[in-house]
Amino acid sequence: xxxxxxxxxxxxxxxxxxxxxxxxxxxxxxxxxxxxxxxxxxxxxxxxxxxxxxxxxxxxxxxxxxxxxxxxxxxxxxxxxxxxxxxxxxxxxxxxxxxxxxxxxxxxxxxxxxxxxxxxxxxxxxxxxxxxxxxxxxxxxxxxxxxxxxxxxxxxxxxxxxxxxxxxxxxxxxxxxxxxxxxxxxxxxxxxxxxxxxxxxxxxxxxxxxxxxxxxxxxxxxxxxxxxxxxxxxxxxxxxxxxxxxxxxxxxxxxxxxxxxxxxxxxxxxxxxxxxxxxxxxxxxxxxxxx
Amino acid sequence: xxxxxxxxxxxxxxxxxxxxxxxxxxxxxxxxxxxxxxxxxxxxxxxxxxxxxxxxxxxxxxxxxxxxxxxxxxxxxxxxxxxxxxxxxxxxxxxxxxxxxxxxxxxxxxxxxxxxxxxxxxxxxxxxxxxxxxxxxxxxxxxxxxxxxxxxxxxxxxxxxxxxxxxxxxxxxxxxxxxxxxxxxxxxxxxxxxxxxxxxxxxxxxxxxxxxxxxxxxxxxxxxxxxxxxxxxxxxxxxxxxxxxxxxxxxxxxxxxxxxxxxxxxxxxxxxxxxxxxxxxxxxxxxxxxxxxxxxxxxxxxxxxxxxxxxxxxxxxxxxxxxxxxxxxxxxxxxxxxxxx
Ligand SMILES: [Zn+2]
Numbered sequence: 001x002x003x004x005x006x007x008x009x010x011x012x013x014x015x016x017x018x019x020x021x022x023x024x025x026x027x028x029x030x031x032x033x034x035x036x037x038x039x040x041x042x043x044x045x046x047x048x049x050x051x052x053x054x055x056x057x058x059x060x061x062x063x064x065x066x067x068x069x070x071x072x073x074x075x076x077x078x079x080x081x082x083x084x085x086x087x088x089x090x091x092x093x094x095x096x097x098x099x100x101x102x103x104x105x106x107x108x109x110x111x112x113x114x115x116x117x118x119x120x121x122x123x124x125x126x127x128x129x130x131x132x133x134x135x136x137x138x139x140x141x142x143x144x145x146x147x148x149x150x151x152x153x154x155x156x157x158x159x160x161x162x163x164x165x166x167x168x169x170x171x172x173x174x175x176x177x178x179x180x181x182x183x184x185x186x187x188x189x190x191x192x193x194x195x196x197x198x199x200x201x202x203x204x205x206x207x208x209x210x211x212x213x214x215x216x217x218x219x220x221x222x223x224x225x226x227x228x229x230x231x232x233x234x235x236x237x238x239x240x241x242x243x244x245x246x247x248x249x250x251x252x253x254x255x256x257x258x259x260x261x262x263x264x265x266x267x268x269x270x271x272x273x274x275x276x277x278x279x280x281x282x283x284x285x286x287x288x289x290x291x
Numbered sequence: 292x293x294x295x296x297x298x299x300x301x302x303x304x305x306x307x308x309x310x311x312x313x314x315x316x317x318x319x320x321x322x323x324x325x326x327x328x329x330x331x332x333x334x335x336x337x338x339x340x341x342x343x344x345x346x347x348x349x350x351x352x353x354x355x356x357x358x359x360x361x362x363x364x365x366x367x368x369x370x371x372x373x374x375x376x377x378x379x380x381x382x383x384x385x386x387x388x389x390x391x392x393x394x395x396x397x398x399x400x401x402x403x404x405x406x407x408x409x410x411x412x413x414x415x416x417x418x419x420x421x422x423x424x425x426x427x428x429x430x431x432x433x434x435x436x437x438x439x440x441x442x443x444x445x446x447x448x449x450x451x452x453x454x455x456x457x458x459x460x461x462x463x464x465x466x467x468x469x470x471x472x473x474x475x476x477x478x479x480x481x482x483x484x485x486x487x488x489x490x491x492x493x494x495x496x497x498x499x500x501x502x503x504x505x506x507x508x509x510x511x512x513x514x515x516x517x518x519x520x521x522x523x524x525x526x527x528x529x530x531x532x533x534x535x536x537x538x539x540x541x542x543x544x545x546x547x548x549x550x551x552x553x554x555x556x557x558x559x560x561x562x563x564x565x566x567x568x569x570x571x572x573x574x575x576x577x578x579x580x581x582x583x584x585x586x587x588x589x590x591x592x593x594x595x596x597x598x599x600x601x602x603x604x605x606x607x608x609x610x611x612x613x614x615x616x617x618x619x620x621x622x623x624x625x626x627x628x629x630x631x632x
Binding site for chain 2: 014073075076077078079080081084085101131132133135136139162163165167168169170171172173174175176177179180181182185200201202203205206207208209222223224225228232233235237241242250251252259
């Protein structure tokens with residue numbers, strides 16, 4: 001993939017351990033794919049179009065114009081407010097595994113020249129779960145969008161609220177939704193992109209509050225888990241239940257966009273709804289202080 | 292907490308459960324064989340009462356979960372029937388159907404017009420089946436939002452009563468946008484231009500509760516619970532053992548007292564010894580007093596100030612740590628400055 005985004009590392013590993021091997025096995029079609037080819041195709045299987053999950057860094061790299069990203073709140077993390085069994089250990093483990101401080105990266109950048117505030121959740125970090133830090137970073141991104149009169153784009157990939165922070169994680173639904181409300185009041189666009197999987201508390205807050213809601217093909221999108229629903233209704237659910245395509249058909253989202261076309265779809269939407277334009281490779285320096 | 296050590300409270304609970312089983316066994320024998328068991332029963336009943344006193348003097352979080360779910364606990368209609376007059380129920384979301392799991396009504400509280408919304412749990416199985424155990428579908432939340440819009444239009448405050456195991460986890464609820472309905476309510480309540488007072492009376496089950504629980508003031512009965520996941524669900528995920536729900540109830544910090552400490556609940560309303568159902572009138576009186584006091588105070592606050600306060604209140608919730616960025620391992624190249632310091 002593109003590999004241009006350089007950030008501080010929060011994990012204990014010097015370098016991220018990439019799974020070795022030239023070949024990768026597609027979890028859906030079981031074909032062996034030449035890894036380089038998979039990466040060139042933005043981790044979409046060339047045989048069956050299965051969209052492999054991306055890290056937040058990969059997501060930003062394939063979405064934003066090269067070197068246009070300025071990160072916000074990189075060092076903001078959750079604590080262990082309830083003294084919950086094993087939570088600090090789980091957090092360190094997630095940091096070591098992903099090199100991220102938390103399950104979301106936020107900042108600003110340009111998409112084909114359109115300036116925007118952007119956030120990407122990372123499912124690899126504790127299932128992309130939303131605790132206080134994820135909620136805070138998303139709310140701050142929304143507030144910056146409001147203050148700077150810039151659009152907001154958020155890629156979601158999350159299992160829901162972070163149980164280990166108890167009701168404080170539930171309150172992040174209110175915190176983020178309230179902050180998104182301010183963007184709407186200011187007439188600014190908010191584009192929500194749901195990636196595999198987007199479930200639970202994240203769907204019941206900012207992910208479903210987009211002016212336009214996009215999703216990647218095949219992404220799992222839903223509030224309650226399949227198993228819980230099956231136990232409740234005592235029936236098996238169809239295979240396509242809660243997929244992006246299912247949600248599109250039920251009228252819950254606006255469009256399903258393949259990953260290879262997502263950047264241009266976002267650029268087109270941002271150009272349409274009036275994001276400020278920035279000339280390519282000419283990101284303006286901050287204005288000098290007034291005398 | 293890796294070693295499981297039963298707390299004294301849990302011990303008492305088990306003793307009481309055993310005793311109750313024994314009492315039931317004796318009564319059954321008495322019924323079936325038409326013999327008097329009073330001599331044997333008396334001491335057991337006395338012992339059970341004694342245990343209950345011990346338990347309810349300092350109930351564990353798991354006991355509080357049981358109290359919150361108690362089938363005799365006052366329900367929405369008890370609260371509304373006692374505290375309000377001139378109640379006119381509103382039906383339907385104008386989109387799909389009327390959801391009996393969620394009630395919306397115009398009413399008067401202490402003579403003043405208000406809009407009341409709430410989860411409508413039943414008292415018995417028949418009522419609960421009709422009202423889906425107080426677990427709304429999206430249309431229930433959309434009905435609540437419609438009622439709140441009326442409140443906004445006519446400048447009436449909203450009183451919301453929360454008592455639900457959660458939003459209904461069914462296939463049709465998903466298809467009709469359960470997540471969107473909850474998200475929309477949460478967002479709209481965060482900026483609704485009238486005072487909002489929430490009372491958590493029983494179970495505050497996750498997003499399904501929060502969908503009508505954003506407020507300027509959030510009150511909570513002493514033995515109600517409010518949680519992101521049920522203790523059973525939490526135990527099943529964490530330990531693959533739903534029977535460890537007692538431990539999960541402790542870990543989740545779901546009691547009114549915990550939630551006040553965490554800044555999620557503004558005031559805890561005392562319940563009678565042994566729970567609200569032991570003396571409903573005392574419970575209603577406590578709720579009436581607190582509602583009256585808060586509504587009066589909120590009415591005097593200009594709406595822009597109220598909205599700003601409400602926004603900041605939710606904006607502050609949670610606990611975060613802002614590490615200095617040097618504490619991260621050095622980046623591979625100089626890092627551009629963040630957008631604003
Ligand atoms: Zn494939």
